[in-house]
Amino acid sequence: MSDQLKWFRSSYSDNEGGNCVEVARCDAIHVRDSKTAPTGPQFQVSAPAWSAFVAVVRPGA
Template sequence: MASANQSVSDASTLAGWYKSSYSGPSNGDCLEVARGHATIPVRDSKRPTGPALAFSPGSWSAFVAAVRRGEFGA
């Protein structure tokens, strides 16, 4: 994967996927993130062979910080 904010058409080609420990056991509306890549790939857990978005580390960090601050509501 190259630089920031791209997409990958088949996310199953990437390794290292995990779900947040805050995700429930029902596998409902969950995102998965993959470790070990130059960018941060994110996919829908219900579509493991679907597309993934890949964010720059700075963009992903800013998003996670905004979520922790509650900027997106419930």
């Protein structure tokens, strides 16, 4: 399935590959660690759950 998803790297990831978390939107939000395991495991959450997570971890929240 991950070959069909369009992945986006976190804006907090640097150009040297540090802290690479990627997400992709489809029927749910998919998350993977592209630094150590780009073809490895990933998990998915519902869009409302992802929005709640981002609201909590966003700086200044």
